[in-house]
Amino acid sequence: MFSVFLQAWSSEGEGINFMSIAFLSVLLPMLLTGLKLTLKIAVFGIIFGFLIGSVTGYILQSKLKILKFIGGVYIWIIRGTPLIVQALYTYFVIPKLLGIDMSNNTVGILVISLNSGAFIAEIVRGALQSIDPGQKEAGLSLGLTPAQTMFHVIVPPAFRNMLPALCNQFIIVVKDTALLSIINVNEITHLGQNYAALSFRTIETYTVLALFYLAIISVLIILQKNVEKRLTLGVKKCSM
Amino acid sequence: MLDVKHLVKSFDELDVLKDINLHVDEGEVVCIIGPSGSGKSTFLRCINRLETPSGGTILYQGRDVTSSGMDIRQLREEVGMVFQHFNLFPLKTVLENVMLAPVLTKSRSKTEARKFALELLEKVGLSDKANAMPANLSGGQQQRVAIARALAMQPKVLLFDEPTSALDPELVGEVLEVMKKLADDGMTMLVVTHEMGFARDVAHRVVFMDNGMIVEEGRPQDIFTDPKEERTRVFLNRILEN
Amino acid sequence: MKKIAALLITASLFIGLMAGCGTGNTAASTTASPAASAASSSGSPDGALKGVSLKIGTSGLFGPFSYYDADGKTLIGFDVDLIKALQGVLGFDIDGGKIQAMDYSALTTSVAQGKLDMAAAALCVTDERKAVIDFSQVYQDSGLVVMVNKTKNSGITGVKDLAGKTVAVEKGTASHAYASKNLTSSTIQVNDTITTAYVSLEQGKVDAVIQDGPGAAFYIKTKADTQLQVVGDEFNQGQSPYALAFTKGSKYVNLFNAALDELKANGTMTKLQDKWCK
Numbered sequence: 001m002f003s004v005f006l007q008a009w010s011s012e013g014e015g016i017n018f019m020s021i022a023f024l025s026v027l028l029p030m031l032l033t034g035l036k037l038t039l040k041i042a043v044f045g046i047i048f049g050f051l052i053g054s055v056t057g058y059i060l061q062s063k064l065k066i067l068k069f070i071g072g073v074y075i076w077i078i079r080g081t082p083l084i085v086q087a088l089y090t091y092f093v094i095p096k097l098l099g100i101d102m103s104n105n106t107v108g109i110l111v112i113s114l115n116s117g118a119f120i121a122e123i124v125r126g127a128l129q130s131i132d133p134g135q136k137e138a139g140l141s142l143g144l145t146p147a148q149t150m151f152h153v154i155v156p157p158a159f160r161n162m163l164p165a166l167c168n169q170f171i172i173v174v175k176d177t178a179l180l181s182i183i184n185v186n187e188i189t190h191l192g193q194n195y196a197a198l199s200f201r202t203i204e205t206y207t208v209l210a211l212f213y214l215a216i217i218s219v220l221i222i223l224q225k226n227v228e229k230r231l232t233l234g235v236k237k238c239s240m
Numbered sequence: 241m242l243d244v245k246h247l248v249k250s251f252d253e254l255d256v257l258k259d260i261n262l263h264v265d266e267g268e269v270v271c272i273i274g275p276s277g278s279g280k281s282t283f284l285r286c287i288n289r290l291e292t293p294s295g296g297t298i299l300y301q302g303r304d305v306t307s308s309g310m311d312i313r314q315l316r317e318e319v320g321m322v323f324q325h326f327n328l329f330p331l332k333t334v335l336e337n338v339m340l341a342p343v344l345t346k347s348r349s350k351t352e353a354r355k356f357a358l359e360l361l362e363k364v365g366l367s368d369k370a371n372a373m374p375a376n377l378s379g380g381q382q383q384r385v386a387i388a389r390a391l392a393m394q395p396k397v398l399l400f401d402e403p404t405s406a407l408d409p410e411l412v413g414e415v416l417e418v419m420k421k422l423a424d425d426g427m428t429m430l431v432v433t434h435e436m437g438f439a440r441d442v443a444h445r446v447v448f449m450d451n452g453m454i455v456e457e458g459r460p461q462d463i464f465t466d467p468k469e470e471r472t473r474v475f476l477n478r479i480l481e482n
Numbered sequence: 483m484k485k486i487a488a489l490l491i492t493a494s495l496f497i498g499l500m501a502g503c504g505t506g507n508t509a510a511s512t513t514a515s516p517a518a519s520a521a522s523s524s525g526s527p528d529g530a531l532k533g534v535s536l537k538i539g540t541s542g543l544f545g546p547f548s549y550y551d552a553d554g555k556t557l558i559g560f561d562v563d564l565i566k567a568l569q570g571v572l573g574f575d576i577d578g579g580k581i582q583a584m585d586y587s588a589l590t591t592s593v594a595q596g597k598l599d600m601a602a603a604a605l606c607v608t609d610e611r612k613a614v615i616d617f618s619q620v621y622q623d624s625g626l627v628v629m630v631n632k633t634k635n636s637g638i639t640g641v642k643d644l645a646g647k648t649v650a651v652e653k654g655t656a657s658h659a660y661a662s663k664n665l666t667s668s669t670i671q672v673n674d675t676i677t678t679a680y681v682s683l684e685q686g687k688v689d690a691v692i693q694d695g696p697g698a699a700f701y702i703k704t705k706a707d708t709q710l711q712v713v714g715d716e717f718n719q720g721q722s723p724y725a726l727a728f729t730k731g732s733k734y735v736n737l738f739n740a741a742l743d744e745l746k747a748n749g750t751m752t753k754l755q756d757k758w759c760k
Contacts, residue, residue, distance in 0.1 A: 101687075137290055143313055143341055143393055144344060152329075152344065194653060198610060200613070
């Protein structure tokens with residue numbers, strides 16, 4: 001088993017080269033640097049995505065047909081195109097259309113925000129609708145403005161209901177950052193590919209890369225479970 | 241206080257309220273009874289504009305509630321409502337439930353609001369539950385909190401939409417007791433209910449609705465012992481049998 | 483605890499799987515037919531690989547050596563013609579009837595792993611590649627050049643001026659290797675294909691591109707309305723001459739070298755150079 005292990009770690013399977021874990025001393029620091037960018041893009045992406053998604057989710061249930069239409073078109077476009085195509089389009093076409101200069105990382109955050117925003121819109125819409133209409137009526141009948149009712153009565157339980165789905169979306173977003181490698185964002189997948197191309201250590205590199213993602217996502221999954229536990233410990237599910 | 245004239249309300253094809261006329265004086269307790277589907281709740285909800293009337297007028301202190309110039313938010317401060325399913329805010333404590341609206345709308349300081357809220361909770365007999373969460377209260381307790389919450393805005397009229405219909409029988413009494421106290425204190429109340437005992441003992445007037453119309457109205461003793469309309473008679477027989 | 487166990491098991495399974503892939507490689511290089519080994523001992527390349535089917539790769543990304551015709555489907559170029567000429571001498575068949583095209587990183591990796599028997603795509607003989615690939619003799623000298631956008635040039639006159647600049651290269655090429663080794667103070671943008679590197683430079687997203695001389699010249703000559711130009715002299719020639727790439731330990735290298743000698747001797751190479759590189 002160990003010799004098989006060693007063989008896998010040599011370059012391109014020609015007998016057993018003396019296993020050079022030395023490559024790890026180059027690859028790991030490189031990936032850790034890239035990890036900072038991966039997480040940065042994921043965090044900004046989910047935050048902006050949440051803002052975009054909240055607005056969209058809200059206007060999806062508005063009575064104004066024109067707003068509903070705009071929201072619908074946005075979601076349709078995002079759902080109807082692969083993320084990788086969205087990345088390429090945003091990278092090549094949008095700066096030209098708008099006439100502004102955007103760094104690759106900015107484009108990356110924009111792509112992730114727009115993409116996750118569409119899915120978060122559905123999460124938000126579902127959460128808002130899951131709140132008993134009686135809650136809104138109670139708020140209004142006490143003399144609260146519609147805005148106050150939304151902010152103090154509807155949003156807190158709706159947000160709680162959304163949290164598990166939002167955590168899930170964050171995990172998806174972290175994985176989505178890998179696709180940004182196609183537009184030269186130096187997140188960990190891109191760095192891994194570059195390293196593999198120069199060193200020809202494809203097996204080692206991609207194994208380490210996969211384990212890297214697995215480790216990060218596993219941590220996020222544990223955090224998500226903690227969040228879910230906290231939610232059920234306190235008040236029961238808010239759909240009174 | 242309240243003058244309803246020729247109120248009409250339709251949902252798409254369905255005429256739920258056909259021609260409602262009612263006058264309510266200050267301090268009056270009016271109980272509205274009738275079979276389900278008769279439009280009782282809809283009538284109540286038109287008064288505080290949770291529903292928009294299709295026709296007719298509702299005058300509150302001489303001002304037309306149905307007109308577009310009406311400040312509905314202000315109206316609702318003065319015309320409060322208690323719901324069949326309580327609708328307490330689940331993530332806030334009992335005290336926070338009662339304090340929320342005064343702090344947000346009347347810009348009352350938190351200390352003032354808290355003081356007043358505790359007084360109200362005392363009034364409904366729940367001062368020891370101030371820091372409890374609604375989910376940990378019985379139905380009767382939740383409804384009493386809901387009444388305290390409505391009272392926090394110091395309304396001039398209180399609308400009750402079947403306040404005890406969702407309660408287990410043994411919890412009904414504690415709520416009716418609170419409502420009786422309010423009546424004794426001179427609150428103008430419009431109560432949609434099936435609790436005939438309450439109507440008989442506390443109401444100044446009973447209104448019988450059927451099929452979107454007021455069939456008959458009068459003093460409780462008149463309606464209950466000697467109803468004039470056949471439909472009233474039929475309904476009361478059915479109810480009193482159970 | 484459970485999670486850590488799960489992680490370890492997944493990791494070892496993964497590596498075990500990869501090990502399986504690793505050992506599979508040696509099998510590919512042993513498909514040489516008896517005819518080939520007989521021929522290598524006799525010395526003459528003519529018809530030496532008759533009946534042998536070889537998997538051949540190219541990039542299609544590097545005019546004038548390997549690129550697509552106007553129809554977007556037909557591969558043409560110096561290397562494409564060279565492969566045909568070598569076929570004429572050695573008599574091998576191309577597996578699947580056509581040359582496989584892929585980007586440089588995939589190309590060199592496929593040869594190294596034995597997925598391809600040979601590749602011809604203006605491949606530079608670099609130290610990194612020599613570690614995992616066997617090369618034929620050199621058939622064309624070359625070097626790297628720096629390209630800039632003449633309307634947005636920030637004072638770059640050659641490779642010495644690239645410190646602190648943003649430089650785009652194509653993944654897995656000699657330019658990539660050169661940049662990562664020598665341009666440590668520059669920001670390197672690694673593109674999957676040279677096309678996106680060129681676009682980045684045309685759009686002013688990067689300050690310079692490093693590319694092989696012939697490729698750069700060809701792009702500038704053939705791209706309408708290009709803003710790009712070459713600045714400075716060729717450099718890194720020692721790591722940049724072109725040769726054919728073979729899987730390490732391949733039995734075909736000597737035969738192909740003999741065939742290349744023949745093509746040089748009979749003037750075919752000169753004809754190709756006249757046709758494509760002038």
